[in-house]
Amino acid sequence: MENRKEKKAHLKRGLWKPEEDLILKNYVETYGEGNWATVSKRSGLMRGGKSCRLRWKNYLRPNIKRGGMSKEEEDLIIRMHKLLGNRWSLIAGRLPGRTDNEVKNYWNTHLNKKTLLGKKRKTIDSNAQHDDNIEDHGSKKPRQSPDSKTTEGFDLDENKEANGHDNGGVRDCAGVWMEHVVRCLDYEYKFDYETVETPLMMHHNYSNLVFDEEPFTSYMDPFVLFEAFGTTDSDVGIQSFLP
DNA sequence: AAGTGGTCCAACCGCATTAGT
DNA sequence: GACTAATGCGGTTGGACCACT
Numbered sequence: 001m002e003n004r005k006e007k008k009a010h011l012k013r014g015l016w017k018p019e020e021d022l023i024l025k026n027y028v029e030t031y032g033e034g035n036w037a038t039v040s041k042r043s044g045l046m047r048g049g050k051s052c053r054l055r056w057k058n059y060l061r062p063n064i065k066r067g068g069m070s071k072e073e074e075d076l077i078i079r080m081h082k083l084l085g086n087r088w089s090l091i092a093g094r095l096p097g098r099t100d101n102e103v104k105n106y107w108n109t110h111l112n113k114k115t116l117l118g119k120k121r122k123t124i125d126s127n128a129q130h131d132d133n134i135e136d137h138g139s140k141k142p143r144q145s146p147d148s149k150t151t152e153g154f155d156l157d158e159n160k161e162a163n164g165h166d167n168g169g170v171r172d173c174a175g176v177w178m179e180h181v182v183r184c185l186d187y188e189y190k191f192d193y194e195t196v197e198t199p200l201m202m203h204h205n206y207s208n209l210v211f212d213e214e215p216f217t218s219y220m221d222p223f224v225l226f227e228a229f230g231t232t233d234s235d236v237g238i239q240s241f242l243p
Numbered sequence: 244a245a246g247t248g249g250t251c252c253a254a255c256c257g258c259a260t261t262a263g264t
Numbered sequence: 265g266a267c268t269a270a271t272g273c274g275g276t277t278g279g280a281c282c283a284c285t
Contacts, residue, residue, distance in 0.1 A: 015253070015279090037270060049270075054254065057272095089273060104274075105252055 012046040016055055020045060024052055025060050058099045065097030069106055077103060078111055 016024075027043040033056065036049030045052065058064075069077070073095055080091045088100035088107075095103065 013255075035270090048255095050256090050272095051254075053271075058253075086274065100273075101253075109251055 010046065011040070011048045011051070013051070016059075020047070021055070021060055024055060028056055028060070054101075058101050063097050064099070069098075069110075073098070074106075074111065077107060081107060081111070 023043050023045050024039070024047075027039055027045070031042065036053040039045055039049055039052045040047055047055075076095065077091060080094060084090055086104075088104040092098050092100040092103045
């Protein structure tokens with residue numbers, strides 16, 4: 001029996017050819033998404049499941065938007081990144097037709113430079129401190145345990161069907177929060193970096209929380225907020241933001 | 244025309260996590 | 265509980281492309 005290393009060695013790598021795309025597209029149309037591990041066997045593609053999944057997700061999927069980002073998209077990415085850091089899948093989830101890979105690439109090639117250029121150098125000023133903390137925010141962090149996929153009164157799978165995003169249960173819950181954050185941003189809601197008052201907090205009388213150590217963005221992280229507000233009291237939960 | 248350096252993006256890799264056995 | 269396979273995410277890399285010398 002061939003081991004995994006040998007199996008991997010047989011797999012094709014590198015850029016996809018149009019005929020491979022066609023095979024994969026036909027495969028997904030026939031069998032549906034998922035079961036990526038069986039793709040190579042069933043379709044004859046000499047590609048790994050991961051590779052097929054990525055190709056489908058980033059390129060072949062219907063409604064993929066290609067080409068340059070609009071001013072609005074760019075603006076949204078910048079603002080979302082300020083709030084979330086390198087949570088590309090979350091950011092991409094708010095940009096219809098855009099993939100996390102695309103958003104990430106766009107950030108690294110266009111926006112990162114732009115924001116670095118526009119950014120004041122580090123000073124003892126608290127806002128400058130905040131900006132520098134954001135840079136650290138990109139480091140890998142453990143993901144929220146999906147144990148909390150279903151919270152009180154909030155069926156996350158249902159939400160997934162409703163919003164058409166398949167980001168996983170918890171991520172959708174975070175998405176509800178993000179929706180809220182984005183709405184606030186759209187109305188040019190002003191955050192005070194030291195005395196943070198968000199609609200969520202106002203809603204739950206958590207107003208005027210003072211953060212003096214952790215970067216602002218950490219507290220704005222939907223996972224942190226979900227953990228803090230979303231699971232304990234049926235009256236105090238992210239579900240209260242659902243329409 | 245050939246060489247070089249920079250930019251951009253598709254794809255890969257490693258890791259975390261869940262689900263199934 | 266231990267193990268394995270599958271899946272998803274963010275970081276990184278390889279190479280195509282372009283501008284410049």
